[in-house]
Amino acid sequence: MGAILCLVSAACFGAMAVFGKLAYAAGVTPQTLLLIRFGLAAVTLGLVLAVARRPVTAPRRTLAAAFGMGAIGYAAQASLFFAALERMDASLLSLILYTYPLFVTVGAVLLGRDRLTRARAAALLAASAGTLLVLLGAGTGHLDRGGVVLGFGAALTYTVYILVADHVLRDLPPLLLTGLVMAGAATTFTVQALVTGGVRTDFAAAGWRWLIAIALISTVLAILTFFAGLRRTGPSTAAILSTFEPVVTTILAAATLGENPTAPQIAGGLLIILAAALLHLRTKPSKVALGNRTRNAETRS
Template sequence: MGPLLVLLSATCFGAMAVLGKLAYEEGVPPTTLVLLRFVIAALVLGGAVAVAARMGRPALPARPGGERRRLALTALALGCVGYAAQASFYFAALERIDAALVALVLYTFPVMVTVASVLLGRDRLTPPRVAALVAATCGTALVLVGAGGLAFHAAGVGLAFAAAVTYTGYILVGDSTVQRVPPLTLTALVMTGAAVTLAVRALLTGGLDVDIRPVGWLWIGCIALVSTVVASTAFFAGLHRTGPSTASILSTFEPVATVVLAAVVLGERLSPVQAVGGALVLSSVLLVQLRRRTPLPPGDAPGVPTGARR
């Protein structure tokens, strides 16, 4: 289920670009879209956590001392700092360079996550994993370069790289936290933290424009529910089962999903180069599965915290 959850997450995240274009066509301002995305997601997830608690599934399991408070604050910080900063760097880069180049630089994060996980002792390199990482990276490059010419801008590339570094830290911290916090609770706290940060920014920069047509609200709701609630919850649940390296490699399916959905919904053409890139990304999924089918050492049993099994 771990790889399937990460692939579901990547598909839902990949749909956000298409849904965002549909929202922009209805006159939804980008800053309003980003803030409402997190506010709606935080409210929905908060309600889901409350319902789960009533059904006997506590938001945070019993922990000694002040550990529960530390875990909650860490999850909020993931949203306040990590998610909000990554989104800010990403959209700032989009103002300066092509979306394809932003995504191409952003998707250096699987390499950074894998290297960092190995250096931190959380993971180890195996031939199938290295092959999967190379296939996913090359495939992502082909999918994005196949979209056409890319305009280079040093500041824009720097901002996109900052987004990749921030996302790397977000995944690594999230991996250590998700082992001790249920995915639903973790996602709710992250979305709440991001909503708070972006709300403060909106207040400091002129407020929020909510004069939006009904269809615009529909697309905002789709982005909040599909590309945020489902996508983030599925990612953390998949991360819990696969570990950071595998999750980051499988996440490279996101641009493939974006290109395919854009072709279906918006009528954009899928070039042969992009088709080859998509096939390479899909091959990385098979390579990761080959690794997961190899016999596990005694400490690698499912359910053991990542730091203890790697």
């Protein structure tokens, strides 16, 4: 059951880029998407926390830090991701974003929080080769360079966010941390909407379907099922199972959007996913908290 819950979570996260593309096709703007996604997610998670009635014992400074990281770090990462999604295929973007375990590992080594073993070095080389194949495998000459830059910007921003969160917020319960992050991001996009004159809601009715799907399926349900699976499988297994996410994105994008990755891109994607799994597999228990918060407590883009 634990493994099934983790795979359900990965599928929910993996569907988000496809839901985003469908929302864009219905006339939804990125600003509207981000505000409604985080607003609905924050309200829903707040209700879950209220029903759970778990006492909050963390210092106010820690709670404020979690809120601030959502308002700044996570809001920036999500903005870059959905800006990139406007300009490139959902499947390609999902593979670019999934280079973040590579960047997290490098960052942890440079910060002295981890050490570079031979196994990790091999995984990093595999991820690098996979990324190169994904980019060069476009083969059509229509690869949007701006979209690629935004995609890697999202991965790098997420990396910084993870490393900071692991150091500052390691003692905060993951569900509470996620709720505060969602609330912080929702606040940022609300302020942005007020400053820029509001958000557009003159899109097709189908747009609401995809917005609700992003907020409730690819955010709230994805988080809750991951927490449930995590309790049953442990962080290492849960993190490895989460590599199913870009596979789901690629399959759904091919089925619904007509996106067809080339053979080199598929091979590169498999290398990236394999490297991510190996990096989690080789992580020592004392360091697993990094991968744990990387993939669950702070949610995805």
